[in-house]
Amino acid sequence: MVLGVKQDKTKRGFFLTSVQIIVLFYLITVIIATGVLSLPAFHNPGVSVTFVDALFTAVSAVSVTGLSVVTIHETFNSGGVIALAMIVQIGGVGVMTMGTAVWILLGKKIGMRERQLIMTDQNQSTLSGLVNLMRQILGLIMIIEFVGMVLFTFLFLKYYPSWKEALYHGFFSSITATTNAGFDLTGQSLIPFKDDYFIQLLTMILITAGAIGFPVLIEVKNFIAERKYKERYNFTLFTKITTITFFILVVMGTVGIYVFEAGHFLADKTWHETLFYSLFQSVTTRSGGLSTMDMNHFSTPTNLFLSAMMFIGASPSSVGGGVRTTTVAVAFLAIWFYAKGRNSIKVFGREVMTEDVQKSFIVLIVAFLICSAASLLLAVTDPLPIEKIVFEVCSAFGTTGLSLGITPDLSTGGKIILMVLMFIGRIGVLSFLFIIRGKTVVEHFHYPKEKIIIGQ
Amino acid sequence: MVLGVKQDKTKRGFFLTSVQIIVLFYLITVIIATGVLSLPAFHNPGVSVTFVDALFTAVSAVSVTGLSVVTIHETFNSGGVIALAMIVQIGGVGVMTMGTAVWILLGKKIGMRERQLIMTDQNQSTLSGLVNLMRQILGLIMIIEFVGMVLFTFLFLKYYPSWKEALYHGFFSSITATTNAGFDLTGQSLIPFKDDYFIQLLTMILITAGAIGFPVLIEVKNFIAERKYKERYNFTLFTKITTITFFILVVMGTVGIYVFEAGHFLADKTWHETLFYSLFQSVTTRSGGLSTMDMNHFSTPTNLFLSAMMFIGASPSSVGGGVRTTTVAVAFLAIWFYAKGRNSIKVFGREVMTEDVQKSFIVLIVAFLICSAASLLLAVTDPLPIEKIVFEVCSAFGTTGLSLGITPDLSTGGKIILMVLMFIGRIGVLSFLFIIRGKTVVEHFHYPKEKIIIGQ
Ligand SMILES: [K+]
Ligand SMILES: [K+]
Numbered sequence: 001m002v003l004g005v006k007q008d009k010t011k012r013g014f015f016l017t018s019v020q021i022i023v024l025f026y027l028i029t030v031i032i033a034t035g036v037l038s039l040p041a042f043h044n045p046g047v048s049v050t051f052v053d054a055l056f057t058a059v060s061a062v063s064v065t066g067l068s069v070v071t072i073h074e075t076f077n078s079g080g081v082i083a084l085a086m087i088v089q090i091g092g093v094g095v096m097t098m099g100t101a102v103w104i105l106l107g108k109k110i111g112m113r114e115r116q117l118i119m120t121d122q123n124q125s126t127l128s129g130l131v132n133l134m135r136q137i138l139g140l141i142m143i144i145e146f147v148g149m150v151l152f153t154f155l156f157l158k159y160y161p162s163w164k165e166a167l168y169h170g171f172f173s174s175i176t177a178t179t180n181a182g183f184d185l186t187g188q189s190l191i192p193f194k195d196d197y198f199i200q201l202l203t204m205i206l207i208t209a210g211a212i213g214f215p216v217l218i219e220v221k222n223f224i225a226e227r228k229y230k231e232r233y234n235f236t237l238f239t240k241i242t243t244i245t246f247f248i249l250v251v252m253g254t255v256g257i258y259v260f261e262a263g264h265f266l267a268d269k270t271w272h273e274t275l276f277y278s279l280f281q282s283v284t285t286r287s288g289g290l291s292t293m294d295m296n297h298f299s300t301p302t303n304l305f306l307s308a309m310m311f312i313g314a315s316p317s318s319v320g321g322g323v324r325t326t327t328v329a330v331a332f333l334a335i336w337f338y339a340k341g342r343n344s345i346k347v348f349g350r351e352v353m354t355e356d357v358q359k360s361f362i363v364l365i366v367a368f369l370i371c372s373a374a375s376l377l378l379a380v381t382d383p384l385p386i387e388k389i390v391f392e393v394c395s396a397f398g399t400t401g402l403s404l405g406i407t408p409d410l411s412t413g414g415k416i417i418l419m420v421l422m423f424i425g426r427i428g429v430l431s432f433l434f435i436i437r438g439k440t441v442v443e444h445f446h447y448p449k450e451k452i453i454i455g456q
Numbered sequence: 457m458v459l460g461v462k463q464d465k466t467k468r469g470f471f472l473t474s475v476q477i478i479v480l481f482y483l484i485t486v487i488i489a490t491g492v493l494s495l496p497a498f499h500n501p502g503v504s505v506t507f508v509d510a511l512f513t514a515v516s517a518v519s520v521t522g523l524s525v526v527t528i529h530e531t532f533n534s535g536g537v538i539a540l541a542m543i544v545q546i547g548g549v550g551v552m553t554m555g556t557a558v559w560i561l562l563g564k565k566i567g568m569r570e571r572q573l574i575m576t577d578q579n580q581s582t583l584s585g586l587v588n589l590m591r592q593i594l595g596l597i598m599i600i601e602f603v604g605m606v607l608f609t610f611l612f613l614k615y616y617p618s619w620k621e622a623l624y625h626g627f628f629s630s631i632t633a634t635t636n637a638g639f640d641l642t643g644q645s646l647i648p649f650k651d652d653y654f655i656q657l658l659t660m661i662l663i664t665a666g667a668i669g670f671p672v673l674i675e676v677k678n679f680i681a682e683r684k685y686k687e688r689y690n691f692t693l694f695t696k697i698t699t700i701t702f703f704i705l706v707v708m709g710t711v712g713i714y715v716f717e718a719g720h721f722l723a724d725k726t727w728h729e730t731l732f733y734s735l736f737q738s739v740t741t742r743s744g745g746l747s748t749m750d751m752n753h754f755s756t757p758t759n760l761f762l763s764a765m766m767f768i769g770a771s772p773s774s775v776g777g778g779v780r781t782t783t784v785a786v787a788f789l790a791i792w793f794y795a796k797g798r799n800s801i802k803v804f805g806r807e808v809m810t811e812d813v814q815k816s817f818i819v820l821i822v823a824f825l826i827c828s829a830a831s832l833l834l835a836v837t838d839p840l841p842i843e844k845i846v847f848e849v850c851s852a853f854g855t856t857g858l859s860l861g862i863t864p865d866l867s868t869g870g871k872i873i874l875m876v877l878m879f880i881g882r883i884g885v886l887s888f889l890f891i892i893r894g895k896t897v898v899e900h901f902h903y904p905k906e907k908i909i910i911g912q
Contacts, residue, residue, distance in 0.1 A: 215909070237906040260836075300842065301835045308828065316909040326909060335818055339889045350906045361817035362791055368824055372764065379757045380716075386756065386842045433795045450693040450806045453671070453772040453782060 023427060023435055026062065030423075033058035033087045042080030049075060052412050057084075059419045062091040063426035064319055066182025066289035066401025067392070067418060069408045073185045078168065081185065085175045091426075092179025092210065092319040093141045137214050140221065141178065148174035148206045155199050159192075177206035180319045182289020182401030189291045190280075197272070200280050200292060207288035213242050213315030213325075237350045238326065242315040245325040246286065253282030253309050260302040265293075285309040287320030289401025296404055300387050303404065307391045310398035311371065313425070321399030321425035323367045330360040363429045370424060371397050374417050381413035382406070396421035479883060479891055482518065486879075489514035489543045498536030505531060508868050513540075515875045518547040519882035520775050522638025522745035522857025523848070523874060525864045529641045534624065537641065541631045547882075548635025548666065548775040549597050593670050596677065597634065604630035604662045611655050615648075633662035636775045638745020638857030645747045646736075653728070656736050656748060663744035669698050669771030669781075693806045694782065698771040701781040702742065709738030709765050716758040721749075741765040743776030745857025752860055756843045759860065763847045766854035767827065769881070777855030777881035779823045786816040819885045826880060827853050830873050837869035838862070852877035 036042070038054040049057075049070065056069045061084055076084060153163075153170030160166045169185060176183045186192050193199040209217070216239045223233045257278040258266065266274045280292050285306050295303060313322015330345075334357040337345045345352040371393050378389045388404045395402045396418045407418065424432045492498070494510040505513075509525045516523050517540055532540060609619075609626030616622045625641060632639045642648050649655040665673070672695050679689045713734040714722065722730045736748050741762050751759060769778015786801075790813040793801045801808040827849050834845045844860045851858045852874045863874065880888045 213909075238909055242909075300839065301832055304832050304835060304842070308832075324909075331821060335822060335889070338814070338818060339892050341893045350904060353906070358794070358814075358817075361814075361821060362794060365787060365817060365820050366791060376757055376760050376764075379760060383756065386760070386846070390842070433791070436795050437797045446800065447802055447805050447807045449809050453669075453694055453698075453780075 020435060022431065026423065026427060029087075029090060030055070030058050030062050033062055036083050036087065037061075037076075037080070039080075042076055042083055044075060044077050044080075047075050052415055056415050056419055058087070059422050060401070061087040061181065061183070063321065063399050063422040064088055064092045064179050064181040064287075065321070065396060065399040065422045065425070066176070066180075067396055067403055067407050067422065068183065068401075069410070069415060071187050072183055073187060081172060084183065085172055088179050088181040088183065089175055092175075092181065093138055136218055136221075140214075140217050141210070144206065144209050145174050145178045148178055148202065151202055152199070155196070155202065173203070174206065177203045177288070177290065178210045178319075180207055180210045180287040180289065180314070180399070182284075184290065188294075191292060191294070194292045197276055200276055203288070203290060204280060204283045207283055207286065207290070208246075210319040211287045211314035212246055213239075213318040215239060215317055216243055216315065237348055237352075240348050241329050242325045245329040246315060249286065249309065249312060249325065250279075250282050253285055253306075254278045256305050256309075257281050257298075257302060260305060261298060264299050265297050265302075281306070282309070284402065285398075285400060287314040287318070287322070287398060287400055289395075289399075291402055294405075295391075295402060303387055303391050306402070307394040310391075310394040310400040310402065311367070313398040313400070316428070321422075321428075322397060323363050323429065327360045327363045330356055331364055334360065359430065362433070366433060367397065367429050370421070370429070374421055377417055378410075378414055381411050381417065392418065393421060397425040399425040476891060478887065482879065482883060485518050485543075485546060486511070486514050489518055492539050492543065493517075493532075493536070495536075498532055498539055500531060500533050500536075503531050508871055512871050512875055514543065515878050516857070517543040517637065517639070519777065519855050519878040520544055520548045520635050520637040520743075521777070521852060521855040521878045521881070522632070522636075523852055523859055523863050523878065524639065524857075525866070525871060527643050528639055529643055537628060540639065541628055544635050544637040544639065545631055548631075548637065549594055589674075592674055592677075596670075596673050597666070600662065600665050601630050601634045604634055604658065607658055608655070611652070611658065629659070630662065633659045633744070633746065634666045634775075636663055636666045636743040636745065636770070636855070638740075640746065644750075647748060647750070650748045653732055656732055659744070659746060660736060660739045663739055663742065663746070664702075666775040667743045667770035668702055669695075669774040671695060671773055672699055672771065693804055693808075696804050697785050698781045701785040702771060705742065705765065705768060705781065706735075706738050709741055709762075710734045712761050712765075713737050713754075713758060716761060717754060720755050721753050721758075737762070738765070740858065741854075741856060743770040743774070743778070743854060743856055745851075745855075747858055750861075751847075751858060759843055759847050762858070763850035766847075766850040766856040766858065767823070769854040769856070772884070777878075777884075778853060779819050779885065783816045783819045786812055787820055790816065815886065818889070822889060823853065823885050826877070826885070830877055833873055834866075834870055837867050837873065848874065849877060853881040855881045 034051075034055045037057050038049060038051070040048075043049060053069045056067075059065075060067050072081065072084065149167075149170045151170075152173045153166045156166035156169050156173075157163070160169060172183075172185055175181070182189075184190070190200065190203065215236070219235055219239050223235070226233060255278075258274065261267075261278075266277060269277065277293060281295075284290055286309075295306070298306070311322055312328050313324055314320020316324040316326055330352055333345050333347060333352060345357070371390075374393045374397075375386070375389050378384075378393065379386060382389070384406055388406050391402075391404050392406055394400070399422055407415075410418070490507075490511045493513050494505060494507070496504075499505060505526065512523075512525045515521075528537065528540065605623075605626045607626075608629045609622045612622035612625050612629075613619070616625060628639075628641055631637065638645075640646070646656065646659065671692070675691055675695050679691070682689060711734075714730065717723075717734075722733060725733065733749060737751075740746055742765075751762070754762070767778055768784050769780055770776020772780040772782055786808055789801050789803060789808060801813070827846075830849045830853070831842070831845050834840075834849065835842060838845070840862055844862050847858075847860050848862055850856070855878055863871075866874070
């Protein structure tokens, strides 16, 4: 944070770009988290955690992925669990607000609303507008988590012998759901609650709150606050696109799971079991990572389909990973309008910027390359069925945390590959790409342009 | 052709766009080829070919892929084999020249050289410049095929009892290699010649001649012809990029196969066996489809690597398929320059056009979507190991024709999926996309532009 603030004043650091500083911030957080999770005081009696496993857990927590090489409640005592929850909270909310901060530092806009918010705050320095924004995010997430904790505690009274224990589980469940961390204290995710639709509904709502994107939360808050003064609230193009894409993906996922599994896993289930299994597994692929079933029961096509959904991931500027909803939406719109021969992308009475189209294309291609290369490398380090490798790779890159169970038994090389994927998935492909970018070079000379034959 | 010529005069047809006409031309060719290959007169005694298998063979031949659901020499008599060679020739050369023709009809340039060629020919109509160009292609390919046939016949004398038989095999081998069709009369590709490096070298040269791209061949021809008059010949940017990419891919492929298989398939081989196995398998993934070994002997990572190489495919405006070399090269350059913060892509003293960058991104993303969707569907219709499915999908899309042996036993649904892939691979992703494009719409009104957060 101190580093980040210092950089803000000069816009660019002495040595490092803003993106490089953010990456450094993540790395430092991971190192500290590895140290904390290695402390024997946080482990259950007789348990020892290797360096690689502590590092893996740290990366998974900071990136709020939830893939795990250890069983949380068997490895960590209640102190360790609370420490893990704190790391997850920093990873989810802290890094999220850091992400927002860097956006503004980079001169990017969060949206019309937020720009106005900062501009009306102009009397104060840009920095304090930023701090104000970050305070809003933190406030909103904390409120959501607090409400979630209270409701979870109430629901858990049925399952745990004491108030204290229900509260402990409610606290952890609310944080792990809202930050989309996907860690669990049951050792088998939400499978013990596969028939408790209240717990599932609450989990889905919290996952969605975290994954839908922070600018969306702020706009919805402002919409509610300003309803009494204004007749019509104008949501930004960003909020419209990301929210619609998010819910299209949830519906597509639910229908897809139903279609692929109707004659298989869902064959002997009642209508409400079918609905909740399909819906929950769909919502959780956005970035949640909790699960009400063992996904090895799904067929291979279903798991490939879920891999694709995890690859897409959550909204930008959220607790989630993957290529992000808007990337897919903008690329889809751009390709569709291009195929139809239109020269501009018109949507919701606005036009999408060429620069954003270029970004979305680049993110998709680089993300695909990264995941393909990672799958190939994993096939070398750990010769497992490719569909399982692809699933785990997409889960790590999407910082989703769903697993077909191969992660704990991976070789050290395999674990390192997944760590790198979780890290890239969390900071985002563009940030990853910009690690190599120095100061922007504007070249004032030009060569003649020449056409090339492409793809035919 | 008549259709094509008619369209040329009006630039756009009455009902159909140029791309739609080319697709129609392909479809008609496939239908006629299916009819020809279904004729009992072309079958060996006692053999009957189902409609789906005749259709599959026709699509494979017209798209010069070489994937096959029947064993050619067991199914077809010598008349049938010659008919197949003719279809392959039309598919390879005819469609290639058609492709070139449509390029010009669409107002695209083949390159500076070819534009000059047409412009100096201006006294005649554009059409006759076009015909001249197509005559050049046909002439070059026929010369290459004739030389190939003579050399193959000479080399085959060692293996076949009579001149006549050697000529028959030489004729077929030269056509199948030069057009990159990949069909064979041995029932086991080039495996019988796995120790004959002359046959392998000749095959590699012919595959390269067909896959390197027709504009490259013409430029090389002009380079040789003009050497006596001019001191310095300026190759087009297209030729430089596609040729360099082609050979980088060949070297990468060779090294990749060596690295992946050094401790496995190549472990007990001599240095020259190692070199030829690696080199030949690398060249053949450009689009050739012939093979000196059963690829089931390769490990899964190697076959995934080869799948990626086949997905890339050959040069544009060649006999090959896939996303094409320039697509990958331009996308790579664009992403690299973007990551480095440069505002223009400078290469060989030229700048790459923004429009070409956009095209390369779109081709890559759509191709990836098509292959992923096809793999998912195949996993449903034919529950086989995913690595085998991905291999066959990439082979079909790259119109490569290499196989892990699953194609003949696919369900009808699976065969249809591969047919669609071969078809799209051959016409190219852009043409496929433009099937839905009507007249280009230039919209003269605009909405305000609004930024969106992408991928972070
Ligand atoms: K997660
Ligand atoms: K081929």
